[in-house]
Amino acid sequence: MNNEEKKFKLKSEIISGKRKLVPELVNDLLKSGMEAYEIIIQVCAPAMSEVGVLYQKGEYFVPEILMSAKAFEAAMEVLRPYLEEMDKKAGGTVIIGVCEGDIHTIGKNLVATMLEAAGFNIIDLGADVPAKEFVKAAKDNDADIIGVSALMTTSMLGMKDVVNLTKAEGIRAKVMVGGGPVTEDYAEKIGADGYGKDAKDAVDVAIRLMEGE
Amino acid sequence: MESSKDLILSALSGETPERVPVAIVSSAWVFSNYGIELSTAYQDPDLMTDTWCRFDKEFGADAVVPSLSSTIIPSYYGTEWKFPKIGFPLLKKPAVTSPSDLDKLEKLNPLKDKSIQASTMHAKQLIEQLGSSRAVWYMTTGPLSNAARIVETEFLMECLIEDPEFVEDLFRFSVDAFKAAVEPVLELGIDVLDFSSSPGSPDLISPRMYRKFFWPFDKSLVDWIHKKGAKAVFHICGDTMPIIEDMANTGADGISIDSMVDMSAAREVIDRTALVGNIDPTGVLMNGTPETVEKASVEAMATGGFEGAFVLAPGCDVPPTCPSDNIRAMIDSAKNQGKYPMTR
Numbered sequence: 001m002n003n004e005e006k007k008f009k010l011k012s013e014i015i016s017g018k019r020k021l022v023p024e025l026v027n028d029l030l031k032s033g034m035e036a037y038e039i040i041i042q043v044c045a046p047a048m049s050e051v052g053v054l055y056q057k058g059e060y061f062v063p064e065i066l067m068s069a070k071a072f073e074a075a076m077e078v079l080r081p082y083l084e085e086m087d088k089k090a091g092g093t094v095i096i097g098v099c100e101g102d103i104h105t106i107g108k109n110l111v112a113t114m115l116e117a118a119g120f121n122i123i124d125l126g127a128d129v130p131a132k133e134f135v136k137a138a139k140d141n142d143a144d145i146i147g148v149s150a151l152m153t154t155s156m157l158g159m160k161d162v163v164n165l166t167k168a169e170g171i172r173a174k175v176m177v178g179g180g181p182v183t184e185d186y187a188e189k190i191g192a193d194g195y196g197k198d199a200k201d202a203v204d205v206a207i208r209l210m211e212g213e
Numbered sequence: 214m215e216s217s218k219d220l221i222l223s224a225l226s227g228e229t230p231e232r233v234p235v236a237i238v239s240s241a242w243v244f245s246n247y248g249i250e251l252s253t254a255y256q257d258p259d260l261m262t263d264t265w266c267r268f269d270k271e272f273g274a275d276a277v278v279p280s281l282s283s284t285i286i287p288s289y290y291g292t293e294w295k296f297p298k299i300g301f302p303l304l305k306k307p308a309v310t311s312p313s314d315l316d317k318l319e320k321l322n323p324l325k326d327k328s329i330q331a332s333t334m335h336a337k338q339l340i341e342q343l344g345s346s347r348a349v350w351y352m353t354t355g356p357l358s359n360a361a362r363i364v365e366t367e368f369l370m371e372c373l374i375e376d377p378e379f380v381e382d383l384f385r386f387s388v389d390a391f392k393a394a395v396e397p398v399l400e401l402g403i404d405v406l407d408f409s410s411s412p413g414s415p416d417l418i419s420p421r422m423y424r425k426f427f428w429p430f431d432k433s434l435v436d437w438i439h440k441k442g443a444k445a446v447f448h449i450c451g452d453t454m455p456i457i458e459d460m461a462n463t464g465a466d467g468i469s470i471d472s473m474v475d476m477s478a479a480r481e482v483i484d485r486t487a488l489v490g491n492i493d494p495t496g497v498l499m500n501g502t503p504e505t506v507e508k509a510s511v512e513a514m515a516t517g518g519f520e521g522a523f524v525l526a527p528g529c530d531v532p533p534t535c536p537s538d539n540i541r542a543m544i545d546s547a548k549n550q551g552k553y554p555m556t557r
Contacts, residue, residue, distance in 0.1 A: 017374070061415070061417060061418045061419045061422070062370050062417045062418060063370040063371065063373045063374050063417075063418055063422065064374070064419075066367065066370050066371055066374075067371070067374050067375075070371075101297045101303065102303070103295075103303045103304055103305075104366075105367070106366060106367050106370070109367075128295075128303065152301060153494060153495040153499060153532045154297075154301060154532050154533065154534065156495075157534075180416070180451075181495050183496070
């Protein structure tokens with residue numbers, strides 16, 4: 001296999017969610033002289049973006065995306081040490097987590113993976129995160145965006161607290177929200193800066209927020 | 214005049230009763246409305262029964278709904294939870310984290326579990342106190358929903374692709390545990406057994422995967438419920454339109470649908486199988502007003518239940534913070550504006 005073939009193979013392995021061959025393909029590309037950053041930009045990110053499109057088209061569902069996310073993660077594991085000298089702020093810093101009272105992390109994890117693939121620096125606070133921890137992390141890391149996820153109607157109410165506290169503390173991070181029961185109307189009502197309908201949409205919204213819209 | 218019980222049984226038989234029956238299928242909301250903490254309620258049959266009797270007297274819905282809560286069977290096998298002050302329990306640690314753990318689990322013995330005993334006793338008390346006039350609608354988190362609480366949902370989703378054999382073993386195990394817990398309740402003579410199969414939702418997996426992994430178990434469960442003499446109501450969360458025909462093909466008497474499903478479209482596909490639903494628990498019941506609840510109820514009745522075979526109910530579990538006036542408005546809408554024959 002020449003390099004072009006290897007790139008093509010790596011991309012298709014990520015899209016079809018097969019992670020076994022991924023580390024070897026990534027290492028081969030690195031050995032051939034390709035930069036870690038280029039592998040992400042030219043191969044891994046487009047692969048995940050394609051996965052997002054397949055999901056939006058109704059061809060992929062959660063199990064398929066999870067498998068692709070794992071294959072992507074397998075590539076990132078090899079690449080991360082090479083990225084450390086890079087300016088992580090290039091794509092902006094995102095604090096991400098699931099609302100207090102909620103432990104449904106699948107959606108949040110997918111958004112985090114897609115954002116990472118798109119070049120964002122991700123600080124993942126996990127699940128059941130109180131509003132003040134979102135805001136503290138945003139302050140400590142001078143974050144550009146706070147992403148708040150919820151699957152339950154009861155926990156979704158916590159999004160409002162994150163928005164209010166962000167404003168009260170006067171920090172610059174924009175708040176975007178998403179998850180099962182969250183609607184654009186709701187996001188608007190609580191004063192969030194952005195709403196991501198799904199993982200793919202969330203990336204587009206984050207990029208728009210970075211452009212200062 | 215038909216009793217509440219008649220109304221519900223007639224609707225679930227695909228017939229047209231005197232009016233649209235209404236059921237508040239959410240013990241979480243009912244308990245919260247009376248200030249009762251969920252974590253203590255589920256072990257206290259007298260408290261649960263008193264609370265439902267109070268609700269019945271004050272609100273007068275057509276069903277009383279004893280339940281087997283989402284935590285009980287997974288907890289039996291060691292799943293750990295966090296109970297927030299307001300809201301639904303959160304899974305902290307699943308009972309099974311690797312396929313080999315499953316082999317170590319024993320068969321479920323309902324006599325060994327206080328919550329299962331309490332739930333059974335609670336159902337018995339409601340049958341004795343209200344069962345002649347109201348439908349006793351036993352609501353359960355179904356076995357395939359429990360499976361996603363015995364393992365973590367994300368792990369289940371991965372196994373659907375990487376370890377299909379384990380998924381089948383897990384589902385079979387969970388169905389057996391469910392049957393062992395619920396059989397004593399069916400033998401008491403409840404009217405309806407309501408079960409969920411929510412990881413099968415098209416919001417999570419493809420219809421193809423639903424048909425392959427979930428449907429055979431859902432179908433056999435419906436058969437079993439019928440053999441035991443109860444009506445089967447079957448719920449999956451989310452937009453179930455792509456699999457609603459499959460859901461009806463299990464032979465379930467009622468398909469309980471979430472608020473995003475279009476009633477008219479669902480009706481067209483499932484013919485005389487009853488629809489149960491689908492008032493939006495968040496947008497309408499929690500955040501709406503009695504007026505918006507009434508409007509949504511009238512619309513649901515006109516589209517889903519124009520010619521019967523319909524029970525007005527929330528689309529999914531009701532948030533504990535939903536105002537009681539909205540619940541009352543929903544019940545009153547069915548009573549005042551749900552009379553048959555209906556006019557458009």
